Structure formats: C-alpha cells, structure tokens
Amino acid sequence: MLIWLKRLFWFGLFLVALGIAGISAFYFALENSLPDVTSLRDAKFETPMRVYSADGALIAEYGEMRRIPLKINEIPQPMIDAFLSIEDARFYEHPGIDPIGIMRAGVVWLTTGQMRQGASTITQQVARNFFLSREKTILRKIKEVFLAWHIEKELSKDEILELYLNKIPLGYRAFGVGAAAQVYYGKPVDQLTLGQIAVIAGLPKAPSMLNPIRSPQRAEARRNVVLGRMLELGKITREQYDAAKMEPVATRYHGADIMLNAAYVGEMARKFMVDRYGDEAYTKGFNVYTTITAKLQKAADDAVFRGLLDYDLRHGYRGAEKRLWQAKEPAWTTDRIYEYLNDLSSSDPFEPAVVTRIRDKQADVVIKGGLEGSINWDGMKWARPFITDERQGTAPRRAADILHVGDLIWVWPEDDTSLRLVQIPEVNAAFVALDPQNGAIQALVGGFSFEQSKFNRVDQAKRQAGSNIKPFIYSAAFNSGFTLASLVNDAPINQWDTASGTAWSPKNSPPVYDGPITLREALARSKNVVSVRLLRSVGIGKLMDHLRQFGFDVKPEQRNEALALGAIEVSPMEMATGYAAIANSGYKVTPHIITKVEDTNGTTLFEAKAPVACPSCSNTVTPDPATASALPAAPADPTAAPLAPQIISHANAFLVSEAMHSAIFGGKDRGMQGSWLGTGWRAARELKRQDIAGKTGTTNEAKDAWFSGFNSKLVATTWVGFDDHRRKLGRSIAGNEYGASAAQPIWIEFMKIALANTPEAPVPRPDDVVEVRIDNVSGMLSTPEDSNSRVEYFQKGSEPTLANPGNDTLFGEGGSSEPGTSTDDIF
Template sequence: MWKWFKRFLLIALFLGFAGVAAIVGMYYYIKPELPDVKTITEVQLQTPMKVYSADGLLISQFGEKRRIPLAIEDIPLQMINAFLATEDSRFYQHPGIDPIGIVRAATVYIASGHAKQGASTITQQVARNYFLTREKTLIRKIKEVFIALHIEQLLTKEEILALYLNKISLGYRSYGVGAAAQVYYGKSVDELTLAQTAVIAGLPKAPSKLNPIYSPENARSRRAVVLMRMLDEGYITRAEYDEANAEAITASYHGAEIELNAAFVAEMARQELVEMFGEDQAYNQGLNVYTTITEKSQLAANKALVDNLISYDLRHGFRGPIEKLWDQSKGEAAWPMQKIFDHLAEQPFYNVLSPAVVTQVNEKEIEVLVQGGKAGTINWDGLKWARRFVNDKRQGPPPKRASDIVNAGDMIWVRAEEDELILSQLPDTSGALVALNPQDGAIQALVGGFDFKQSKFNRATMAKRQVGSNIKPFLYSAALENNYTLATLVNDSPINHWDASLGKAWRPKNSPAVYDGPIRIRVALAKSKNVVSVRLIRSVGIGPVIEHLSKFGFHKEDLPPYETLALGAAELTPLEVATAYAIIANGGFKISPYVIARIEDAYGNLIYQAAPDLACTSCGPDIAVADGFTEGLSEDQALAAFDEQILTLNEIEGNTDSSENIDPVANPSKPYQAPESKIAPRVISGANAFLIREALSSAIWGGTQNGEHWNGTGWRAGRALNRRDIAGKTGTTNESRDAWFSGMSPYSVATAWVGFDNHSRVLGYASYNANLGNQQVTGGEFGGRTAMPAWISYMASFLEDHPEQKKRVPEDIVTKTIDLETGLLSRSEGANTRSEYFEKGTEPTRYVPENQNDIFTNPDEESELF
C-alpha cells in the first residue's frame, strides 16, 4: 500500500506541476492577445446624447444604446442584492473566478447532462462585456479568466459591480439598470418595487427570451427564480417573497421621457454636434446639450404655427376622409369595436390630430371611436365648417346635415378643443416660425413644419422661398443711405416699362391696385407700395442695393440683379429673414443666430459654451466695430460699455458664451475656459436702423392725412397686441404662393411663413361660409391674413412677461415738423403736419410754399419728388 501511495503521490505532484506549467504556458501563449486591462479605469460608457431646453426640459435623445450611468451609491441595495443572488452569490469571496461555482456547475452538468447553471462570475462578465466577444470557444474562456483575475487586482469590488450594472445588456436597447428601469417601467431605479427589480435582475441570462414586454410568462417564471435566490440568501423575507411573486407583470415600453415638443430644434442641435465631434463621440459620449429655447416660448411657437395652419386649411374646405373602412351603401357590415381600435392603434398621429372612425351619423352630429380606446361625439359646431374642398380658390356649399360630410365607416382626423371633439384634417399647407433674441441671435423658438413625424424637412432653415414685400425694409434702408429720408416724396403711380429682352412691357402693380400719387417714404413702406419700391431701386441702382442687402447676411447669389428684386423675387429662408430683421431691431449690429447654449459631458463638466457676438446698445450712434472694440472710444470706455451690456443681457436673457476649441472629454486637471463674447460688427448706422424701425411701426399703427386715418399692412398686429414697441412687415409673393410676416419688439424678432411645399400651388381664396357667421376669415390669402396670425399668437404669449419699452431715440436723430403733403418743413402745426425723424444733416431745409403746387411745377426749384 505504501508503495502505491508514493506512486500516486508522485503522479499527483507531477500532474499538479504539469497543470501549473500548462496554465503558465497558456498565459504566456495568449498574453500578446490580452488587452491592456488598465484601460478599464478610463472606459467611457456608450451613453446617448440628450438635448435639453435652456430651462432643462428634455427635447430628444440620440444614440444607438439607452443608458443612464449610475454611481454604485445611487443603485438601491435591493437591486444589488437581486443581481448578486442571481448572478454571483460569492462575489465578495472569490478573487475573480469562483472554483466552488465551477465545481457546482460541473456537478449539475454531469448529473443532468445539461448546462443548467453557469459558472461565470460578475467579474468574468465584466471582462467579457468590456474586452471580449460572446463567441463560445475555449480560448475566449481562458482569456476571460485571466482578464477577470487582473481586473480584481486593479479595482475594488464596488467599482467592478458599478461597471457591471451600468454595462449589462437588458433588452430593448437598454444597457445598465438605470436605462432598464426607465425603458420597462418609466421609473428611476430607486422607484422600483421588489417585483420590478427582480424582473430586471432576471434579464441578463436571456434578455430577449425573458423580456417582460414580449414574453410576460417567461419573465414571471424568471422573476420567481430571482426572488427565490434572494430568499435563500436572506435578502428578503418569506412575506416579501410571497407578495412580490404574486404581483402582475406590468412592464410596458417607455421611450425617452420627452418633456418639450421641439423636434426641429433637437435635429438642428444633433447636426451641429455631429459636425463638432463626429458621429461616434456625439452619439455615445453621454453629452448633454442645452439649447437656447425655453419652454414657454417654444410652446407658444408650436401653438401659433399649428393653429394657424389648421385655421387656413379648414377655411378652404374638407378634403374627405382618410380612408373608408366599410361602406354600408354597398351592404358592407360595420367592423366590430375591437377591430376598429386595433386598426386605429396602427395609425400615426400628428401633433393635435388623432385618427378616429365614424361609427354612426345622426342629423347634426356623429359618433366616433378615437385612437387610444376612446369614444366620443362630434356635434354640429365641430362639423359645420366642413364644406367640400374644390380647389385652392373654390369651396363647395355649406353642409346642412352631418351626412353631407361623412358616412359611417370613414376614418377621419379629429382634435380636442376645450373638451369638445372637432372634425379636422391634416393640413396640406406648410409653414414655419422662428424667433430670435435681437441682442445676441439666440433662437428663442423654432418650428419647421406642422409635425416632425409628418416631415423632417425644416422649413425654417432649409426652405428658400420668395420673400415678397418682406424684402422692402432693406431696400428702403439702402434708399436712406442714398439721400432719401422718411419725408421724401416718391411718385406712387403706375409703371409701364418696355422690356426689349422679353419683347413686352413690364407693368408692376400695387396690391391692391390703388395709387396715391406723391407719397412719403414712411407711408410707402407702411402701405407696402410696389411701384415705389421699383422707383427706389431704379434710383439707387441694382448693384448698390444688392451690396447693401448683403450687409444683412443675405447671399448675393440669392438676390436677382433685376428690378423684380424690389417686389421680393429673392428666395430666402425664414431664419435668414428673421436674422436680417434683428439687425434693424438692435440698432444695426449683425448678430448670428445660434441654437446651442452649452454642452456638458456625461459627468456634468462644461465642455462648450456659446459666446455670441452682442449688439451694443451702449455704443454711440456712429461707432463702427472692429476687433471686439469700438472705434471712437478709448479701450477703457469701450470695455466698460461692453461689460455693462453683457451684464444686462446675462441678467435678462441668461446669455452664455462659446468656444471654438471643444474637447468632448473633460480634463479635470485643465478645466474648460469659455471665451468671452465680443461686440457684433455694425453693418448699418443706428440712425438708419431707427428710421426703418419707425416706418415699420407705421406699418402697424398707420397714421393720419387730411384728417383721415390710414392703415398700414400690419394693422391687425397693433389691434391684437396693443403696444407701441412693436413693428413689422407683411410679405406676399406673386399669385400668393408665399405669405410672410416679420416683426420685432425690443425682446424678440420673429418671422412666420406659410405656403405649399408644392411651389405650383397658390394659397388661393376662401369664400364666405354661411354656417360660421361673421367670425371667419374670407377673401384672398396674403401675408397679413395668412402668416400674421401666427406671429401675433406667438408675440402675445412671449411679450406678456416683458414690459412695454419707451422709444429710444439715437443722439444723431433730430425731429422736425413737416407738412404731410409735401414732406417739407412746416411753420405751423395742425391736422396735416407731423413731427418726423431725420438723421442729423438730412432734414429738409425748405419750408412748404404757400402754393404747394409750385413744388411740383416750378422747373427752377429743386424738386423733392423722386
């Protein structure tokens, strides 16, 4: 026996040494292929980019993987215990691999013939998830063991556990327990019940097979296993086990909790982030992007545009149901209720519109089933608008009964208004609204269409459309720099110009075709006189006009070098137009629009802050800007004025700064330093901007002449808002294919546009609907009727928090009493005179003669009529 024992002992020792040698040899064999495990301390979890409003509301998130990184102390102990009990009960005892667990798994395999119990520790899973693939090969398993042992030498158990719980795949593109809690339950991890925690802890084994949404029964069975393991390990009591095991499986898919509808803004931010960082870093670094919009301004813009497009669409008639599900006139049976709801659940919904199916038609009402499992009634007030759409210029007769409009089986669009359902339809028209802070260019609100789901084309930034009379303020600005004043007379009379290249006469017309004869510049712009604009462009010259318009940021290639430019033939985007109007509003400074205020990394470190050029309201009237300082002031004076300006803007609007050098990974040893803002370049004089703003104020408020009041084209805005610190301009293109309104206040500049994406369609005409009484919009569509309501709605909301400002008159502006008929100085004040503003040195020097006709007939006198 002793001899055999010694032989056995020698063989055992030999095998032991051979095993150790084999392990050492294997280690050195695969060592060149092992990753540098030290990099795990520098790992950046793939976390989606999130886009927020300036006031911290989530707008959107972008990225392939859903992840909410959590520190180990932010993960509830119950969640940790659930994973430990299920995945690795000896986690705190083993060195990275668990020999006892391996033996136990092997024993179960030998006894059953199946691998019913895994032997991988949490540390091994971390090694696999961070460094290896999931291929089932011996060499991969050996690598996994060595990496796990190395990880245990580098990190604490808590650090390993945190990496695991933030990395593990848990289905539905959710990675980590934070994302899983949100995706399945719409909660944070500390809000989960024991039963919900157990469901999540059971997912790592097979996320798709055990998914509580796709496979609730499988999830229930796996939850029972997790709860039993927690009970066996002493983490929960029998009573807690019984209660949690009896709960129903309540999981349902929860997308990102979008708190503010601003999809067009989010897409703009996404594109900028990709340009800054590239797709991989933009989508996977967990960047938090804060935009310049706020909840109130964006909601106001959303409502303004959507309501305006729906209003336009409805007054042009009902285009019929979306589809017909059954036709009772052909003997087809009505669908059962569940089939209707199943069909509706598959349909998209857009903004305020939901699909519904008509189930019964009564004399003056219809009964409907609405997407989401709701039933309702649409009474006559929600139906009577729906006369038949014939074409863009013609509507059918008003309906007399509900059956004139729809039939049972029709699928339609409905919207809720004051708890009442209203028959509606998806607008054929498109539109855009964009608002800017005129002092720094921050985009306050932007909507690029009726619904981003319907069309991702951002008409606010991408749609180049003819601007019509919205171009005129910039043309008049050029005229003011070329010997014109607000009091200069121009002949508002028809033009008949032979065009040899076309072989016919060009006859530009006013709209409406009313001609006032000699008219002052102020009145001509306020009334939007087309022939006056043509005469001005002829007088100044097309070349100088285009050169002047380019100062406002318009690209010369978008400005046709023809006289039609005076009528708005240029094609510009709403954002370009709003930016140009902001220059008039801020006193002549060329600000640049921006939408990203700041960017933080996944840990809250600032890595980018916008530094917009600022309009300088403290600068003198004739001071140009160069290199961030003002000419004509000492450096100390300029800096003092600039500091005061920035302080004011930051206090009022919450402005931020920017950077050109962006590092997406913050370096704690070298904190990010945001650059300082500079004064924006002045492109027109303060006097020029003030005078154009004055004329645009008259477009809102009109004036008097010969004892009678006249209206400007924007009179509806004055009546609606009733404040004197606003100004604006309508715009309508040939045949009303595009309708515009651009307007300003000291706090915001906004442009609204309405038109069809199909350029061949016209906005048309809406006839009187006898069902609606006098509270309706009828007649031809144009800027003041079609686009201005959106601008008014937005400004009414935005300005309610901003006090009306008194007019600020620049130092180089003088006032003179003029005669309204001639524009010359008046020696008396009366009903036909007014106090007019002039840039110093341009005011009239002549007084109106006793015989006013002399001013037009005496060839020896200098004429004031252009």
C-alpha cells in the same frame, strides 16, 4: 496495497502540480496580451448625447445605447439583491471565480465538444463586457478567468458590482439598470416595485426574449424564478414574494423623458455635434445646451400649430383618409377596429379614429388606444367640402353631410370632454425668433410636424420674399438721401420690354393708387410701385450691394426691377437675421442655437461667443459688401464676445423701424380727412403696446405669405406656404390668404406670450436723428398752430428747410427757399 495508495497519492499530487505549472505557463504566455484592468477605475460608459433648452428642459436624446450611469449607493438594495440572487449568490464571498461552475462547464465541453454552460461570476461578466467578445471558446474563457483575478485584486466588490449594473445589456438598446428602468417602466430605479425589479434582474440571460414588451409570458416566468431565488436566500419575505408575483408584467416602450417639444431644434443641435465631434457625439454623454427657452419655444410651437390648423379648417374638409367598410358590408367589430388602429402612427396631438355611428349632428368614434367617444356638432360644423385651394362647398347641415360609418379619420381631443374632427394640414410654415443683439435663437419651428417631415423650413427652405424685402429697399433709399417725408408718386407703371415684346406693369395690391405719398406711408401700406420707383432712383447695382450687406444671396441673374417686389429667394432664418439689423440699430449678427457643450463630468468643452451688436461702440458703417462680414477688432477684454459688423447707420435703422412702426399703427391722411391703416394693423389691436414694428409679405399669386416684426429685444419671422411651389395659398370663406391673414396671426400669438409682462423696448432714437414739425401735405416746415401738421424724424442734415406757404415767419425775413428733398425725378 499501501504502496499503491502512496503511488496513487504522489501521482495525483504530480498531476495537480503539473496542472498548476501548466496553468501558470499558460498565464505567463497570455499575460502580455491581457488588457490592463486598472483602466476600469476610470471606465467611461457609452452614454447618449442629450440636448437641453437654456433653462434645462430635455429636448432630445441621441445615441444607439440608452444608459443612465448610477453610483452603487443610488441603486436600491432590492435591485442589488435580485441580481445577486439570480446571477451570483456568493459574489461577496468568492475571489471572482466559481470553481464548481467552471468544472461544470468543462465537463459539458469535454462530453459534447460545445461550450453550452457559462457559469460566469459577475466579475467574469465584467471582464467579458469590458474587454472580451461573447464567443464561446475555451481560450476566451481562460482569459476571462485570468482577467477576473486581476479585477478582484484592483477593485472592491462594490466597484465591480457598480460596473456590472451600469454596463450589462438589458434589451431595447438599454444598457444598465438605470436605462432599463426608464425604457420598460418610464421611471427611475428607486421608484420600481419589487416585481418590476425582478423582471429587469431576469433579463441578462436573454434580453431580447425575456423582456416584458416582446414576451410578457416569458418575462413573467423568468420574474418568478428571480423572486423564488430571492425568497430561497432570505432576501424577501413570503408576503413580498406573493405580492410581487401578483403584479402585472406587460408594459410598453418608454422613450427618453422629453420635456420640451422642439424636434427641429434637437436636429440642428445633433448636426452641430456630429460636424464637430463625429460619431463620438453619440457615445460620449455630451450635454448640449441650446439658446431657446421652454416658454418661448412652446409659444412658437402652439402658434404655428394653431395658425396652420386655422388655415386648414378655413379651406374645407378633404374627406376621410379611407373607408374601412362600405355600407352594405358587415361592420367591423370593436376588437378589429382596435387592432387596426394600434398599428397606425399618431400625429401628436391628433389621433386616428374610426366612425362607428352617425346621428343627426353627432358621430360616434373608436379612437386609437382603446377609447370611445363622440364628435359633437361644434367639433365638425367647420367641414365644408374642399373643392380647390380657391373654393369650398356649402356649409354642412348634419353629420351625414361630412362623415360615413367606416371612415378612418383624425380627431383632436381638445380637452377631457370634447373631440374635434381634424385633418393633417397640407400647408406648412416656418417660424424663428432671434435676440437681435447677439443672434441667439429664442424659438424655432421648422414645420407642422417633424414626424411627417424632417425638412427644416427655417434654414433649408428658400422662398420668394415678396413684400417682406421692402424695408431693405427703403433702407437703401435712406442711404441715397430720401427721408420718411419724401414724396414719391404712387401711380401705375408701364414699361415696354423689348426682349419679350410685352409691357411690364407692376401692380399695387389692392390695385389702388394715391398719387404723391410719403415713404413712411408707402412702406406701411406696402405700395409696390413706390418700391420700383425707389429702386430706379437708388440704382439696381447699389440696391443689390445693399441687400448683400444684410446677408441676402442676390444672384447676378436677379438684376431686374422685379427685385423691388421681392423676386429673390431667402430662407426664414436669413429674413429674420436681416430684420435683426434693423432692430439692433444696424448690426449684422450671426444666428446660433448652441450656447455650450459639456462632457459627462460637467466640464465645458465648447462655449459660444457670438458677435454682439454694440450701438455705443462706434457708428462706422462697413461700406463695402465684400467686407461686411469681417468682424471689427475684439474688445480689450479677451473674455468678452466679439463685436458684430455694422452694416447700416443707427439713423438708417431707426428710420426704417419708424416706417415699419406705421405698418402696425397706421397714420393720418395727409389731407387730415381721416386716417389710414398699415398692412399689419392686427398686431396693434391684439398686442396693445407701442414698441413693435413689422412688415407683411405676400408673393405673386400668393404662393408665399410672410410676416416679420420686432422690438429692440426680440425679432421674429413667420413664413406660410405649400412645399409644392406650384400651389397658391388661395382663398377661403374668410377672404384671400395674404401675409396679414395667413402668417401674421402666428407672429401675433407668439408675441402675446413672448412680450407679456415685459417693459416696452422700441428701437432707440440715435443722437443724429431730430424731430421736425412738417406740413402733412407738402412735407415743408410747419408750426404747432397748423392743424394739418405733424412731427417727423429726420437724420440731421436731411430735414426740410423750406417753410410751408403762409409760415414764412418761422424763418424770419430771408428764410430758406431751397427744397429739402427733391423727388421730381421719380414722380
């Protein structure tokens, strides 16, 4: 018997040695194919790209994986205890391998032929998550064991646990506990309750089936298992266990903690990053900083929202989205209404609602989210019936004239106590504000709602410019010898077109003609026929070249006199860039929205060096449009930004801005019988500052409305119109919709915020522009004693030299008799 026991012992020892030898041989066979675990010391997690405003407000987050990497000391101890209790209670004791678990998995495999048992330690899970697939094969399991041994030799336990808690998938594209806390509860890990921690700790087993959003009941059961293990291991007390079990489980999905609504800006940044870095833009954790600031972006967003809503309300109520039940049908229950509404999308800040009761001048509604409320008369009395863009019906007298029980409508909770009946505007808008000195975009809104339309009307839409193009025509005229005081005949034009057999008769709007009029007044009052006469005098070829200097894409087929009335398609971004050259004394800046890009360590990978306007650097205008975009030599300092090309002289820019200043503030009649208003007079009334200049713009049939304006520090352009080019802006109970009524209010509301508490910053007057007192009617030289005189600006050499009759003493005997500016050829 003893002999057999000895033989059995030696046979067992032989088998153990044979097993060790086999494992060793297998290890050496696989060694060269195993990954280098030392790379874990520099592990780079796939983290999303984040886009920020210039002042650090989060605008957007892009990437398939949500991850917020944390250091081990940033993770609360209860979170660590929960994961270790349910996943690997002996983590800090074992060498990375759990022999009992491996033997159990092996027995299952031998008896069933399938790998149903995992029994992996946290170290093994790190090996699998970083280096291996999740397929259940014996070869993968063996590799996992070997890699775990290697990892335990190279890294400390805390380093391994940190990798695990940042890498593990936890459902809803959340990877790691930091992201899971944000996705499921909308807060950082150090603010989670014990019950919430246990829910997250229970997710690794089956993230899609056990998460509290998809299956609260399964999540609760799994949470209780985690809490039970923590109690069993002494990680929590009975009181903590009981309290955590009583916590509600159900939650909702939380997106990124967006601080600033600027979706169109975020999309522009995303496209920039993908163009520059490809698909890595979504996984390398780039931090992208834009040029916009939260204050100005919010002001722009609010202004566009208010402007479009006001336009929409002026044109009447188009009716309910649909009627859910008819008058003779049984009314839906409140629960059924809640269920229906919760499946609908909101359109921030509007919410869908269903009318449940109509009273005399009030309507009771159920709102998405399980709320009930009432729309009072002040919140619905605007709702005249919409008939066409040109017509509205009679004013309603009671709620039943507007709404019916069962109507699916939109409401706007203006404050905590009142609801307003609204509708999603069909009209749209674009708004962009730039720093004219370097082209940095200060605020941008590409439409009413990014959720409804991703189309960015600021840089993707091309619309007819209308009268917004006129300042550039006047700029060309100043280059051709005209002055602010030049008189041009504001009289009807009739030109026979032999090709079409019709007469071309451009009209003023309104169709009022004042005879000889100065260029200052003509631009300020947007006289169409004067623009046509200027085009004829300058020459259409020279004018087209001049427009190209500003960046406008003037095509050969647009070589006709309608160009003077804005028959050219431009984007709002191009328009704002053109106006920036007037605001910055003549330089073509490049609009840009990215200031810098940083990696996850804060290292700057990209930094914008946009060309800057520099009025003090030179006064040499690039004469050839083909070379207008070429940059001058960079300043001596290699770290300084390059210089923007100068496309018009300082004097030219100043004179144009002066005429646009009069479009805001008006002027006196030449006969001193009164005064006239410019088309942008509302800005003077609302903003109450003297440094602003601007120009309205309305196209033929009012399909596009524009307003562009500036001081030397800020330029902004607004466009309003329908995406359907066939629709006109029409007429409302308040009158016709023009640039001054549809687009300018948005610009004004933005500027109220943007310019508040800022010093006035007019376009500076250059040294070669002089002040000369002239007669208000003739434009000839005059004296201060002449009550019908005023001071005007002229570029040196262009000022008048003739005295007004009766003022010969101004020059003495032999005074000049030559006219300063002759415009007889265009009268």
